Structures are given as structure tokens and as C-alpha cells.
Amino acid sequence: MVDKSSVLNFLNGYNLDEEDQTIPTVQEQQPVSSGVDSNSVLNFLNTQSPATYVQPNEDADLTAPPQELGNTNWLVPVADDPNETFIEPVYEYEEGERLAGVKDDIAQMDKYLATLGPAEREEFEAKVSDSISSGSGMRDANFMDLAMSKLPTSWLLGMGNFFQKAGAVTTDGMESAFAELYEYSPTAFKGLTKAVTLGKGYGIKDPAELADFIAEGAGAAGEFLETIPALGNVQGAINTAVSTGARVTARGLSRQAIREAKDTAQAQRNNPAGARLATIINIDEARVRAADVAAQNRDIADELILQFENTTGKTISVQKGDNLAIDPDLTRKAGLDVAEEITERDGALFDLNLGDDMITSPLLKPEKFDGIVAISSDYKKKFPDDWDSSKTVIDNMFELTVNKKLIPDQELLDELNKYGLSFEDYVLTVVGSISQAGRILGKVSQLGGRIKPKSVSDADKAKRAAKDAGEFRKFVMRVENVRRGGLVSQIATASRNMMSGGIRAPMESLGNVMDDAIYEAANAGVVAGAKRLFARENWKDSFASMRYMFSRPDLAQGYGDLILEQPQMAKQLDAMYNNINEIQALTGRGGGGAVDKILSEAEDAVSFLNTPNRWQEYLIRRGQYFGELERLVRREYKIDLIDTLNDGKLKDLMNDASSVRPEGAPSFTALVDEAVTKALDVTYAKQPEIPAFRSTAQFIVRNGLTVFVPFPRFLFNSMELMGQYAGGASIPLTRKMTSLVTSGRVGGGPLTSKDRQRITRNMMGMAAVGASYYIRSAEDAPADFEQISVGEDAQMDTTAVYPMAQFLYLGEMTKRKIDGTFLSRFDAEEFFELFTGSNFRTGVGNSVLEEIAQLADATDLTAGEASGRAIGRTLGNWLGTWAVPLGQIIDAERATGVRGTEFKDVSTDPTLSFTGTLGKEVTRSLKQRGIGVSPAKEAAVPRKEYPFYSEGKERLYPWMKFGGLTITNKPDEEGEYLKRLGFNWRSFGSRSKVPSIKRFEQSIVNGYIPTLTEIAQDQEVRLRKEYVNASDKVQKTFTENEFVSNMLRPLVAAKLRKFKAMIRDGAIAQGDAYARAMTRYRRVTPEYRRLATTDFVDRYGKSPDPLVAEDLQKLIGIADGYKGIFNQ
Secondary structure, eight states, X not given: OOOOSOHHHHHHTOXXXXXXXXXXXXXXOOOOOSOOOOSOHHHHHHTOOSOOOOOOOTTSOTTSOOGGGOOOGGGSOOOOOTTSOOOOOOOOOOTTHHHHHHHHHHHHHHHHHHTOOHHHHHHHHHHHHHHHHTOBTTBOOOHHHHHHHTSOHHHHHHHHHHHHHHHHHHHHHXXXXXXXXXXXXXXXXXXXXXXXTTTOOTTOOSHHHHHHXXXXXXXXXXXXXXXXXXXXXHHHHHHHHHHHHSOOOHHHHHHHHHHHHHHHHHHHHOOHHHHHHHHXXXXXXXXXXXXXXXXXXXXXXXXXXXXXXXXXXXOOEEEETTEEEEXXXXXXXXXXXXXXXXXXXXXXXXXXXXXXXXXXXXXXXXXXXXXXHHHHHHHHHHOTTTOOTTSOHHHHHHHHHHTTSSOOSHHHHHHHHHTTOOHHHHHHHHOOSHHXXXXXXXXXXXXXXXXXXXXXXXXXXXXXXXXXXXXXXXXXXXXXXXXXXXXXXXXXXHHHHHXXXXXXXXXXXXXXXXXXXXXXXXXXXXXXXHHHHHOHHHHHHHTHHHHHHHTOHHHHHHHHHHHHTSGGGHHHHIIIIIHHHHHHHHTTTTSOSHHHHHHHHHHHHHHHHTHHHHHHHHHHHHHHHHHHHHHHHHHHHOSOHHHHHHTTXXXXXXXTOTTTSOTTOOOHHHHHHHHHHHHHHHTTOSOOSSHHHHHHHHHHHHTTGGGTSSOHHHHHHHXXXXXXXXXXXXXHHHHHHHHHHTTTSSSOSOOOHHHHHHHHHHHHHHHHHHHHHXXXXXXXOOSSTTEEEOSSSEEEEOTTSTTHHHHHHHHHHHHHHHHTOHHXXXXXXXXXXXXXXXXXXXXXXXXXXXXXXXXXXXXXXXXXXHHHXXXXXXXXXXXXXXXXXXXXXXXXXXXTTSSOOBOBOOOOOOOSOHHXXXXXXXXXXXXXXXXXXXXXXXXXSOBOOOTTOTTOOBEESGGGGGGTOEEEEOOOHXXXXXXXXXXXXXXXXXXXXXXXXXHHHHHHHHHHHHHHHHHHHHHHHHHHHHHHTSOHHHHHHSOHHHHHHHHXXXXXXXXXXXXXXXHHHHHHTTSOHHHHHHHHHHTSXXXXXXXXXXXXXXXXSSOOOTTOHHXXXXXXXXXXHHHHHHHO
């Protein structure tokens, strides 16, 4: 056996200069292992002990080729024949070549898997799962890896196949476009090649090579997969499982070695703890530098101390020899005493980016004092003629600034940074009043933007409004915030939000690619923009946020929080992580008293329940924020952010020193704020940008209207986002057109970052709608746009995963527009609900108003029921939201088999009683969620009848609910056909308000649907033949689908109405005597109800009892009698 600890150690210890090298001895010969149970090439080599060494035959001819090669003449080198004519290969485009290759690879994999027996298959699946869950190289497995490892291997294979196909289709598509250009103009193709390769060419001769270069260089698929190792490792895990079960390929080992080398290099570079240490060292060097200068200028230090003590009356120093020295304890106490809160009323000072509204003089901070002394001494020496010894140091510094001797420019920032000071420290030191601050800050425009970002200003104003609200408003807001926290406390909600972030992230990343290209084109020309579009660095930076979300969240947290922990970034830090805590404090938390104690405990409980949701939110925010900041820093400063932080230059960044920030570039604070805003945007937590939306959202929250609109910020942010996806580019386009028309007087200027965002999101939206159109056009696409097939018998609901359902809807509408069936199938109610997030139905508002109007009508016996339903349903829906966290218990029962998975109808038949209806409606929302209904009781109640589900509707894979996935069985094929004609569940649903009658009526309608479908299909065949033979005018005016839909829909609707009318009386007969009487009484119009009640009192000398079937039957008879008389 070879005695070695590692291959690397052995190779590193080998000295070429030494003749005597110790060869490992070979002990007893053992069979060579046939497999490698490892993810590492080095581990593989290390596991090949004991090794087998074959000793050559001493008489053998070592110059002869191995016999296994047979005839070896082909191995002899032959010189080129100079007379032979070289024929340049002719390029021929082969459509779908790469996709065909991928499909062949997939087929080979399927063939291999088919050869595995049950035990081998189980072993294979276990190896795939273990490989993914163990991470890769220098990176440990994260949450996504562990979650992916639990998925069925067939799903993982499907994902791997999908990404391989996607990459092949993309590259084939590029080659197709390039081939067209190549055929049309070879010269133009060469020009494009030079642009893409930045003039280097790289020997690219034809469209196939250019497409491969872009796919590999831009690394679209590769960069994406690297951002999500749980997906990127799928194929690697499968390859590992295959190799360990059969063979190890040299290609696989080579890739693994390269990956490990890359991981090692990245591990050495990615070191947040090292960056933090380097920052501390850098700060300490500046402190020592300032202390050395201050020690040589004790007179200035003493003067600054005395001026402060004389002005404030606070002692902050002690005598040390002939000089004064700052005392930390005294300065801390003085700081608390003289701290001031600044507000909007303080004008220019409030606009300064201080990071905190409570300010104190930097003189009271021992770590800043020496720096102030040092900078003052430097400028006293630099401007001796302007320094007035009769004035104080502070007054002299102020005068130098105001008189423009000491101009607030880059030189000042660099001088301050040398001593560890910021511009904000300087301003707070030299100003003595708000008016003085305004005189200095008027010159800040020369500093590249040290003013507080607008997003921070808007947030400050909103928080100020919340703080100034009355006590009752604060109480209402606080109660509502507890309730709203409970609404998003389920693990399923966290999973759905995670999926939503997973949808937004690649779209934002692709938008970043185009944003950088547009930015470069605007600043350096179209050619530079085109080069930037295909630059690998652009793609890598643009997709970095995804890597930090799903692969290296530790880096985003380590480096990102290091920046946000700086005092100037306090507001951005709060926006990212502490917004809820701050809102709780503003609305009265910690005020004392019994109510505060109860609400505080409720807030803590909800905070605990929201741990999963907060975890995913922070994961997405951190990744988006740091990835965006890294991209912006590279673009604006031309430096690598991580390298800069590793060098300890964080304070240089914070202070906008010229060592990191080029002249004219934005302030680092502005870049951080832009990145934070982007992170909040992706999680729908930023303040809405449209002023009307922003003010409305704040009004809703301040006045407790979240009872009706729980999450107004999400509502308006999502509406803004969909507006940008749908037509965001129209705004900058309109501005540019206006500029052209007015010769630049209106709408002039370069594209802003917001303009570029609108353009890129519009492009992303168009691409997403296009992709959704293809999904909706697939043969196996469900009729309901929000559903996605997950097998032959199952479908997944995407409604709760924003914005997937919205894009699928737009894809469906695009399909209908092309088919010519858009207008006949457009449902305004459906559109309103989907894009506003409203749960209201168009008819509900009207029906509630009608029910309320009946309250004052004592002659209508349905008034009690109507009022009970209106009040009870509203109250019940609100109370039901408090029980949302308990829904997880019900989900767990379904996942473990304790509770059934079939949808049940727990409703009971109503009465015309106010109290009875009120009680039932209050508990209805809870019972629908399964709360208060035992599994046994739920199993005993009838199943809920849904249109198009003749065999009932059932929850499939209920355990996946915790992953945010709602999967049910598919509706009947006949129902799918009718829905494709444009009929929805409302058309075929029962409208009865009596559950027993509604169930019966719905079951009868479901039984009729196959017959109706057969009639419609026969008519469709006839209509399509009729269209073929129709006039040219008809065929030009209507598409075939539009013609069929226009002719067929009225027929189906008419037959459905007729059938419902036929079964109505039969459905009523299914109820008991009271239910039948109540249902018939409901059908009497309000005018005849009042007339019948009046006649009833006159006849019987008493008021009718709405809970007695006999009285209701008498009222129906009286009403029918009058109706007959009046009709005559």
C-alpha cells in the first residue's frame, strides 16, 4: 500500500534536483477499485490505494507500440504536401444541432437508468441526494441544497434536462440569427464578430463558433446555474452517481479539478472577517495619524475644549500637566445632555446624510477629537493670512469655508479622510446654528452628493407622521400590525415569497445586463454598448445578486452588513432589517401599562412565527443589495468592491476619498442607497414611487384601513412593477420625443437610472409575456391560465406566487388576441382581482348594499338574514385572519394523513333569523380553514361540489403546501373543453344560498356537462367546415377560432340556461320543508314580499314568523295570488 497522506503533499515534496527519490513500496497486490465514492479528484486519486504497479519484462522491446493498437502506421508523423490544395471548409447551418445533441445525451441517460434494477436505482438516487446535500468544493451545503436533495430524482433529472435544453435552444437561436446575417453580408458578420470579441476575433470564422463563444463567454446559463448550486449541482450529482456506479471519465475528473481550484481561489479571496479586520487596522492607522498631529498642536486642542465648555456649560475634560485632555466618561454624559433631534424644520441640516436624527458634536467623540484638532492645525498652517487669532478655532474654520478659502471639494474630503473624519463630522463641528449649516451645505453640490437620499427623506417623513399620530390611531395601527404579521406567518407564505424572489431575481439580473449596456451606449457610444452587452464581466456582475442569494449568502451578510453598520448607513440598515421594530416603537411599544404589555407579547409571538418569512426576506434582500452594490461600484468606480473592502478601504468609500471614487462619480452613499432601494423593491417593501400611490398607502396604514387592504405597500409596488413590465419604456420614449420636438427645451438630458430601469423592465416584461404565451399555447396547458400541469392528473396553482400568475394571464390574453377571441372571453372582474390583489367580487359589493338597505324594511322577512349575513361575514372574515397561523396545524394534519385531503363543505343551511345567520357567518371563515372542525367531523360532512369536478376536488401532495405549492387534481376533460371556449366556473356554478340545494344542483350540472360538451364538439366540427367554405370577407374579418367561438358560445350558454331552469325545482325539492319554503320565498321580489306581509298581518292578526315553514308558504301563496291578479 502506498504510504502517502495526499497526492498534493507527495507532488509538492518531489525535488527534481535530487537523483535519489524514494519510491513508495508496493505491498500485497489488491484489485483496483472500480468506482470513486467522492466528489473530489484529489480524493479520488488518494483512494486508489493500494495501487498496482506492473513490472515490465526486462527482455521486452520498450520502443515497440502496444499490441492493443494494432497497425500503428497512422502514428508516424507525415509532413504536409506543399502541392496539396487546401480547401476551406464551407459553413452550413444545421438547425437545432445542439438541441439534438442534448436530447441524445438525455436519451443515453434514460437508457442507462433503464438498465438499473430496483436496488441499483435506490442506490443511484441515494448518491444523487447525498451529493447535492453535501455541497461542493469549498462551499458547505446551504438551505437550498438540502431542500433540493429531498426532491424526487425524477424531478431533479427533469430540472437538469430543462436547463440543458434551455442553453441549447438559446445557442441554436443565436446561431440561426447569425447565419442569416452571414448569408446576407459576410462583411457585416465579421464586423459583429469584432464588436463582440472586442476586436480580438479569437479565430471565429462562422456563426456556429460565434454563438458558442457568446454562450460560453457571456456564460448566461453557466452564470445562472452557478448562482444556484442546488440547481447547478444537479447534473454534477447525477454524473457522480453514474460514475461511482460504473466508471469515472477523465473529462469529469478534469472538470471537478478545475472547479475545486476555482473554489480554493474564491475561498482565499472571499473573507468578510479579514475585510473587517483590515477596516479596523485602517481606522486605527488614521487615528494614530491624527493623534500624532494633535499631540504637536495641544494649543488648538485646549482651545477647542474650552470653547465647547464655555458655550455649553458642560465639562468634558480633565487637566493633564499643562494641557487639557478629553475625558470619555464626561464626554459621554455631556453628549446625552446636549444631544439634539433634527427634523424637517431644521432645513439644510436635516438634508445632510447623518444617519441619525439625534446629533451631537464630534468633539464629544474621543475617536473624532484628535482628527478635528489635526485638520484644524493643517488649515491654520495652510491659510496663515486668513486665520484670525482673536477668533475661536471653530469660527476660523467656518469663515474659511464660507469665504471659499476652504472650498468643500474633493481635496477637503481627502484631507478629512486622512484623519478618519467624514464631511458630516466636519459640518457638525464648524456650524453653530441651523443658518450656518445652510450657508455651508449650499456648497455641497460640489461634493458629488453628500445630501441625504430621497428614499431616506421620504421614510423619515412617513415615520414622523406615524410618531405624531394620536394615541387611538397608534393603538389601531399596532393591533392591525399584529394581525398583518399573523397573515404572513405561515411557512407556506415564506416559501411562496421565496419563489417570488426566485422569479424576480433572474429577471432583474437580465435587466442589469441590459442596463449596463444602455449606460455604456449613452456614455461611450453604440459600439461600446454592444461590447458591454456581451462582456462576461457584465453578465457576472449582473447575476452576482443571485449567487449571493442562493449560493453565498454568507458573503452578502458579511460584507454587506460591514457597510451598513457604519453610522452614516443607519437609516439604510433600519430599512433593510429593523423597519418593524422601529414601527412598533413609533406606535407606542414600551410605553408601559397593561395594554402595552399584552400587545408587546402579541408582537413578540408574531415575530417568532415570522422567523421563516423574515429569514427568506433577509436572504433575498442581502443578496440583491450586495450584488447590486458590487455591480454599481465596478461600473461607477472601476474597482472591485470585495477587493477594496479586503484592503481595508471601507472608510475611504464612506468618505468618498479620491483613492476609490473617480472625479464626477456618484457618492458611495448614493450607490448604497440605490442598492438598498433595489433590495426593498424586489421584496415589495420600498415606498411606492408614484406620489399618489405613496400617499394613499401611508394614509391606509395610518388610519387603520389595513382592515380592508392589509398590505397597501405590496399592492401599489406590484401595480407599479406590472406597469413597468407592460409599458415602462413609453415614459423615457415620450420624454425623448418631446425633447426632439422642443429642440431640447423640454424633456432633455441623458437617460436617468430610473429611465433605464423602465426600459429594461419593459423588455423583460415583453420577454416574460412571450414565454408565457408559449406555455399557454402548449397542447397540455390547463384551460385555467393560473394552473400549471405537474403530471397527467395534477396541476399547480400559481395565484399566490407573484408575478407568475400575472404573466401567465398576459400570455393567455396574447394567445386569445391572436386567436381573435380576446373580447368574447375578457373578464373585467378576473383582471381586477388579479392585478390589484383584491378579494372583492364585482357583485358582492352590490349585494351587501342591497342587504343593508333591507335592514330598515320590517315587512321583508329576509331582512334579518341579510343583515346577519352582511355583519357576520365582514366580522367573520376579519376574525378569520387572526387564525391564519393555526392553518399550519391543519396543513400538518393533512400532510401526515390525520385529516383527509378531499375538499369538504362544512356549511349548514341558513335560516331567516338574524342571530342564527350572524353566528354561522362569523364562524364560516374559520370552519372553511378546518379550524374548530375535527378530522372526524370533517370526514363526515359532504364533499364540496365544484364546477367541472364531477368526482370531487382533492388536495394532492399536501406536504408540499409547506413548500408553498398548492397541487390539486385536474378538472374533467369536458370541463377543460368548455373553459377553453371561454366559460368559467361562475357560468356553471350554482347560485343557491342554501348549501344542501347548492350541492345537489351543482352535482346535477356536473353530470350534464359531458352531454353538453359532446353537443358543442359536434357543432364545432360543423362550424370549422363551414368556415373553410365561408366567403373571403368572413375569413378576412374573423380568424377560424374567433368564428367558431362567436357561433358556438351562445348555443352552449342557451342550453345551459335551459337546463338550469329545468332542474331548479328538482334541486329545491332536495331540501327539507323549511329549506324549500325559504328558497321559494327568496324568489319572490321585494315588492311582493312587502305586499304579502301586509296582507298576512291583516288576515291572521299577527306578523309572520320567518323561522316557520308554514308562514313562509302562506306568504308565497299570497304573493302568487296578487301577482296573478295584477298580471291580468
